[in-house]
Amino acid sequence: MSARPLAPAAILRDAGLSALVAFGLFVALIGLRLVPTDNGLALEQRWRALLAIVGAVFVGRLLMLGWRAWRPAGAPTPRVLAESIRRSARWVAPLFLLLALALPLFAGRYVIDVGILVLTYVMLGWGLNIVVGLAGLLDLGYVAFYAVGAYSYALFSTTFHFGFWTTLPVAGLLAGLWGVLLGFPVLRLRGDYLAIVTLAFGEIIRVVLINWTSFTGGPNGVSDIPRPTLFGLKFNGSGDPDTFAAFFGVDYSITQRFVFLYYVILGLALLTNWVSLRLRRLPLGRAWEALREDEIACRALGINVTVTKLTAFAIGATFGGFAGAFFATRQGFVSPESFTFIESALVLAIVVLGGLGSQLGVALAALVMIGGTELFRDFAEYRMLVFGIALVVMMVLRPRGLVSGRVPSVSLGKPKEIAADLVAQGRG
Amino acid sequence: MTALLRLHGVTAFYGAIQALKGVDLEVNQGEIVTLIGSNGAGKSTLMMTICGNPRARSGEIHYDGSDITQLPTFEIMRRGLAQSPEGRRIFPRMSVHENLLMGAYGRAPGEAAEDMERIFALFPRLKERLAQRGGTLSGGEQQMLAIGRALMSRPRLLLLDEPSLGLAPLVVRQIFGAIRELNRATGLTVLLVEQNAFQALRLAHRGYVLVNGAITMAGTGPALLARPEIRAAYLEGAH
Numbered sequence: 001m002s003a004r005p006l007a008p009a010a011i012l013r014d015a016g017l018s019a020l021v022a023f024g025l026f027v028a029l030i031g032l033r034l035v036p037t038d039n040g041l042a043l044e045q046r047w048r049a050l051l052a053i054v055g056a057v058f059v060g061r062l063l064m065l066g067w068r069a070w071r072p073a074g075a076p077t078p079r080v081l082a083e084s085i086r087r088s089a090r091w092v093a094p095l096f097l098l099l100a101l102a103l104p105l106f107a108g109r110y111v112i113d114v115g116i117l118v119l120t121y122v123m124l125g126w127g128l129n130i131v132v133g134l135a136g137l138l139d140l141g142y143v144a145f146y147a148v149g150a151y152s153y154a155l156f157s158t159t160f161h162f163g164f165w166t167t168l169p170v171a172g173l174l175a176g177l178w179g180v181l182l183g184f185p186v187l188r189l190r191g192d193y194l195a196i197v198t199l200a201f202g203e204i205i206r207v208v209l210i211n212w213t214s215f216t217g218g219p220n221g222v223s224d225i226p227r228p229t230l231f232g233l234k235f236n237g238s239g240d241p242d243t244f245a246a247f248f249g250v251d252y253s254i255t256q257r258f259v260f261l262y263y264v265i266l267g268l269a270l271l272t273n274w275v276s277l278r279l280r281r282l283p284l285g286r287a288w289e290a291l292r293e294d295e296i297a298c299r300a301l302g303i304n305v306t307v308t309k310l311t312a313f314a315i316g317a318t319f320g321g322f323a324g325a326f327f328a329t330r331q332g333f334v335s336p337e338s339f340t341f342i343e344s345a346l347v348l349a350i351v352v353l354g355g356l357g358s359q360l361g362v363a364l365a366a367l368v369m370i371g372g373t374e375l376f377r378d379f380a381e382y383r384m385l386v387f388g389i390a391l392v393v394m395m396v397l398r399p400r401g402l403v404s405g406r407v408p409s410v411s412l413g414k415p416k417e418i419a420a421d422l423v424a425q426g427r428g
Numbered sequence: 429m430t431a432l433l434r435l436h437g438v439t440a441f442y443g444a445i446q447a448l449k450g451v452d453l454e455v456n457q458g459e460i461v462t463l464i465g466s467n468g469a470g471k472s473t474l475m476m477t478i479c480g481n482p483r484a485r486s487g488e489i490h491y492d493g494s495d496i497t498q499l500p501t502f503e504i505m506r507r508g509l510a511q512s513p514e515g516r517r518i519f520p521r522m523s524v525h526e527n528l529l530m531g532a533y534g535r536a537p538g539e540a541a542e543d544m545e546r547i548f549a550l551f552p553r554l555k556e557r558l559a560q561r562g563g564t565l566s567g568g569e570q571q572m573l574a575i576g577r578a579l580m581s582r583p584r585l586l587l588l589d590e591p592s593l594g595l596a597p598l599v600v601r602q603i604f605g606a607i608r609e610l611n612r613a614t615g616l617t618v619l620l621v622e623q624n625a626f627q628a629l630r631l632a633h634r635g636y637v638l639v640n641g642a643i644t645m646a647g648t649g650p651a652l653l654a655r656p657e658i659r660a661a662y663l664e665g666a667h
């Protein structure tokens with residue numbers, strides 16, 4: 001955004017115009033309201049609320065433009081701010097890792113539980129980031145792979161009594177397989193079309209889960225899914241010799257299970273991160289990024305475009321499957337309700353907010369979005385509103401995500417980060 | 429001389445629109461052949477059809493003695509063809525180094541390092557700009573990068589689509605000089621598409637003229653340059 005300062009009169013006019021637009025937008029939306037009465041509907045007029053909104057827009061716009069015009073000389077411009085955020089990423093990431101590792105030492109059960117939830121979404125975000133952020137394939141049905149993973153573990157463990165650690169790779173493999181099955185026919189589609197088909201696929205999986213009652217338990221889902229064990233040690237208070245508490249001779253506390261689950265998901269998330277970072281440095285990962293930049297150029301270079309896209313899809317799906325298996329074992333219960341479109345949208349929002357392709361950005365976005373909504377639980381009904389506002393604010397202030405720089409994956413000397421505002425907008 | 433690339437009666441369509449109407453063309457081993465023609469004649473389509481994207485509807489394309497007409501693009505490119513496509517199409521967010529590595533996709537990293545040195549000898553500018561993002565290079569540097577990237581696959585036949593597009597005359601001379609040097613020193617065979625007919629015909633051993641998807645004239649560079657129709661259609665005021 002160019003920050004050419006305006007004269008006071010121009011600022012006033014601009015703010016007035018914004019207020020007028022706000023008035024036009026909200027006059028019917030907020031100013032009028034239908035209320036049911038004994039004899040039909042009546043129109044309630046809420047001019048006070050309307051005035052408040054229009055006033056807020058006017059004052060807000062005034063402040064914004066005024067700040068731009070009379071900014072103190074030393075105040076950081078958005079670019080300088082972004083630069084410092086980017087530079088601090090070097091120590092922020094290890095700091096967050098340390099904090100994440102140490103969290104169970106000082107946090108209570110509730111915080112650990114929230115941490116588990118956040119980490120699940122961090123993992124999902126990193127998994128989807130491979131598909132959307134690196135390969136540039138807009139996948140609106142990521143939750144399908146999460147569901148395949150969850151149901152894989154749920155069914156294998158309840159039917160064949162397989163343990164968590166045996167089933168985990170199977171769940172990932174099955175999800176990856178579904179990724180390939182879906183990817184094969186749709187990956188020749190581009191942009192919007194791909195998004196729509198993946199969206200439909202996510203819904204199809206959910207509808208199948210609801211209706212195939214004999215196999216999936218239908219709307220009732222699958223319950224009594226076994227909890228994970230630590231080398232065969234269970235986490236319960238029965239006092240049996242094969243429980244964690246008895247084996248180590250400590251008193252049983254339910255927190256132990258939470259801490260264990262926490263470290264399991266932390267490990268899984270870090271595995272996802274490690275694999276993503278490794279892949280980025282391999283020719284395959286570079287090909288994904290190249291594909292996102294220019295598909296025709298990739299063809300001209302002899303890259304097998306279909307196979308390359310398919311691997312991104314399958315690897316992303318595999319991590320979704322891992323996360324799903326973890327979800328099933330954590331909940332002890334799965335049902336189709338957990339795999340609605342809103343989950344896909346949430347994970348996608350995390351990836352987009354975090355800055356497509358940025359590992360740290362995705363983790364921060366997950367922390368803010370999941371941890372934030374968990375903290376403000378009392379305002380749950382405003383969740384979507386806050387969500388929307390946050391997205392709009394992001395689009396205005398940092399259209400390429402929280403952390404939007406890109407470090408080249410190879411370099412001979414010191415790696416130099418490429419500034420976000422120099423990074424071209426991706427072409428459809 | 430044997431033909432490294434031979435097209436016979438090649439047609440290509442975009443939906444119902446016929447872009448190539450039975451093209452016959454030969455490129456011999458070690459030659460620089462240029463294809464000239466005005467905007468929309470089908471030059472780029474011909475280059476892309478050789479690479480199988482779009483696939484030829486009818487006719488035959490032979491490369492190095494085998495029929496490649498029906499092969500998928502990545503199979504064709506694996507046989508020693510490389511293309512620097514129209515508009516350069518470098519990867520703008522990736523560094524020069526990464527762009528070059530993409531050209532060596534699927535080959536051993538050791539070989540790639542060797543090839544990169546050869547390319548730096550040809551275009552020293554690229555070595556200076558190694559860590560720079562492709563999108564921030566100048567037009568000439570981008571063209572050098574596009575050619576360098578294509579050369580990273582060690583091709584025997586290099587397809588160059590309008591390398592002079594939008595470049596200053598001095599830079600064009602530099603690029604054409606590099607093409608001549610490559611051809612002379614390594615025997616690289618080049619099929620060069622150009623609108624800049626005068627310079628292209630002076631550089632090339634032979635040339636073809638493409639009009640509305642069909643070849644209308646062929647001959648050696650000097651012979652074509654001498655033809656009055658060519659002078660009238662493509663060279664008026666060009667130098």
Ligand SMILES: Nc1ncnc2c1ncn2[C@@H]1O[C@H](COP(=O)(O)OP(=O)(O)O)[C@@H](O)[C@H]1O
Pocket residue numbers: 442445447465466467468469470471472473474
């Ligand atoms: N992707 C496409 N879809 C439909 N028509 C195309 C496409 N590409 C090129 N054409 C058409 O094919 C003809 C030849 O185009 P092109 O090969 O790009 O010409 P040149 O490279 O000689 O300027 C033109 O009429 C152009 O409009």
Ligand SMILES: [Mg+2]
Pocket residue numbers: 471472473514590
């Ligand atoms: Mg063209």
